[in-house]
Amino acid sequence: MKIYNTLKKKKEEFVPIEEGKVRMYVCGPTVYNLIHIGNARPMIVFDTVRRYMEYKGYDVNFVSNFTDVDDKIIKAAIEEGVDASVISERYIEECKKDMKAMNVKPATTHPKATEEIDGMLDMIATLIEKGHAYTAEDGTVYFRTRSFKDYGKLSHKNLDDLQGGNRSLLVSGEDQKEDPLDFVLWKPKKEGEPYWESPWCDGRPGWHIECSVMSKKYLGEEIDIHAGGEDLVFPHHENEIAQSEAANGKEFAKYWMHNAFLNIDNKKMSKSLGNFFTVRDISEKYDLQILRFFMLSAHYRSPLNFSADLMEAAKNGLERIITGVENLKYAIGVTAKEQADEKEKELLAEAKGYITKFDEAMDDDFNTADGISAIFELVKFANTHGSTDSSKAFLQGLLDEIKLLCDICGLEVDKQEELLDEEIEALIEERTAARKEKNFARADEIRNELLNKGIILEDTREGVKWKRA
Ligand code: AMP
Ligand code: ZN
Numbered sequence: 482m483k484i485y486n487t488l489k490k491k492k493e494e495f496v497p498i499e500e501g502k503v504r505m506y507v508c509g510p511t512v513y514n515l516i517h518i519g520n521a522r523p524m525i526v527f528d529t530v531r532r533y534m535e536y537k538g539y540d541v542n543f544v545s546n547f548t549d550v551d552d553k554i555i556k557a558a559i560e561e562g563v564d565a566s567v568i569s570e571r572y573i574e575e576c577k578k579d580m581k582a583m584n585v586k587p588a589t590t591h592p593k594a595t596e597e598i599d600g601m602l603d604m605i606a607t608l609i610e611k612g613h614a615y616t617a618e619d620g621t622v623y624f625r626t627r628s629f630k631d632y633g634k635l636s637h638k639n640l641d642d643l644q645g646g647n648r649s650l651l652v653s654g655e656d657q658k659e660d661p662l663d664f665v666l667w668k669p670k671k672e673g674e675p676y677w678e679s680p681w682c683d684g685r686p687g688w689h690i691e692c693s694v695m696s697k698k699y700l701g702e703e704i705d706i707h708a709g710g711e712d713l714v715f716p717h718h719e720n721e722i723a724q725s726e727a728a729n730g731k732e733f734a735k736y737w738m739h740n741a742f743l744n745i746d747n748k749k750m751s752k753s754l755g756n757f758f759t760v761r762d763i764s765e766k767y768d769l770q771i772l773r774f775f776m777l778s779a780h781y782r783s784p785l786n787f788s789a790d791l792m793e794a795a796k797n798g799l800e801r802i803i804t805g806v807e808n809l810k811y812a813i814g815v816t817a818k819e820q821a822d823e824k825e826k827e828l829l830a831e832a833k834g835y836i837t838k839f840d841e842a843m844d845d846d847f848n849t850a851d852g853i854s855a856i857f858e859l860v861k862f863a864n865t866h867g868s869t870d871s872s873k874a875f876l877q878g879l880l881d882e883i884k885l886l887c888d889i890c891g892l893e894v895d896k897q898e899e900l901l902d903e904e905i906e907a908l909i910e911e912r913t914a915a916r917k918e919k920n921f922a923r924a925d926e927i928r929n930e931l932l933n934k935g936i937i938l939e940d941t942r943e944g945v946k947w948k949r950a
Pocket of ligand 1 (some may be wrong): 749
């Protein structure tokens with residue numbers, strides 16, 4: 482399996498630190514609003530990387546954080562007149578709902594920055610002790626960038642270029658710094674902001690230190706893969722490397738993976754430019770499986786332009802696969818023939834070739850675009866060779882292959898079975914009984930369960946009526 486490693490600027494064979502195991506960290510969102518579909522790209526892409534590695538037999542420890550202390554969260558909290566935790570908790574929950582709807586698996590651990598402050602205090606203290614950080618008069622702690630000789634190795638920037646030419650890359654106005662390249666590890670509180678006590682001042686952590694600490698706590702000092710969008714290469718990931726390697730004295734991550742941007746009119750989709758759609762916006766028009774399919778139809782390192790036309794194309798593409806699956810299921814239901822004959826056995830062996838093709842595409846730096854082409858070819862093969870005259874074993878073999886490949890991509894192509902009328906009536910009866918016993922929680926649960934399956938309840942004087950949406 483080859484992975485393009487930003488650190489080396491080339492594809493490299495993946496060799497895990499510990500055989501059979503993958504330790505992977507993906508920088509998660511700052512939770513002050515609903516996530517937009519640009520934020521969804523790394524979620525979908527790296528969830529697919531994880532699924533493929535699991536399919537290959539690796540035990541993947543997948544950690545992705547929520548940044549729940551940040552200027553934007555504090556601003557939103559002030560605007561609403563609530564505590565910052567109200568904002569972050571609300572949008573963590575909303576983000577998890579979106580992830581579920583996009584079929585993104587929950588991480589092994591989803592740490593939150595505010596719950597990891599002790600680890601940050603420890604790492605900052607170590608950095609000060611080792612001479613890699615210092616405290617300014619107001620209590621701000623800065624990382625001494627020039628003390629880390631490998632600074633710039635990920636973004637392939639050299640310190641003097643940063644210092645001289647491109648001043649826009651520097652944080653300005655912090656005259657207490659020894660050097661403009663130094664960055665904040667801990668900053669003093671401002672009135673009305675959340676803060677924690679520290680040996681240096683009451684305050685809060687800088688953004689970069691969070692990930693160094695959470696990665697170390699949940700995955701160890703050396704990890705296999707660290708990932709995120711390409712805007713994180715500099716300064717976020719560069720600073721994470723400096724902090725972790727200076728503190729731990731070990732290589733932080735072996736492979737650095739970065740997805741390209743999701744664009745609109747060839748500009749990065751972002752909250753600040755205002756050119757974004759939230760995942761929730763898209764869910765009003767499309768099943769989010771279609772959004773997932775759209776994202777995977779491009780290679781993760783290629784920029785992807787979002788447009789209504791491409792979403793329609795994704796919808797049609799996914800529909801083709803779902804129809805293929807439905808046809809196979811129908812044929813399995815009606816055929817009388819059980820066992821595969823010799824010809825069918827040969828065809829099944831031939832169909833395995835599409836799995837090989839899919840694997841080859843994915844082994845080449847997770848080329849999901851070519852992987853999806855292999856799925857299309859397999860569906861076409863199934864449409865050509867499978868019919869109501871085929872054997873159940875043959876049809877099932879084809880169906881299993883299609884579902885296997887779709888599952889690796891996190892695409893649900895098995896349409897939900899409709900609830901039977903009797904099942905609906907039974908649930909309504911249970912709900913009525915629950916209400917009589919004043920068990921409103923259960924009653925609501927049943928109503929929601931039915932709603933999720935497209936059944937709408939109406940409480941009338943004559944009793945409960947229902948209809949299909
Ligand atoms: P943020 O909440 O801005 O820190 O972003 C969370 C994740 O989404 C990071 O990995 C970003 O790199 C990624 N991201 C943000 N906007 C885009 C975009 N337009 N396209 C692809 N990835 C993005
Ligand atoms: Zn991070």
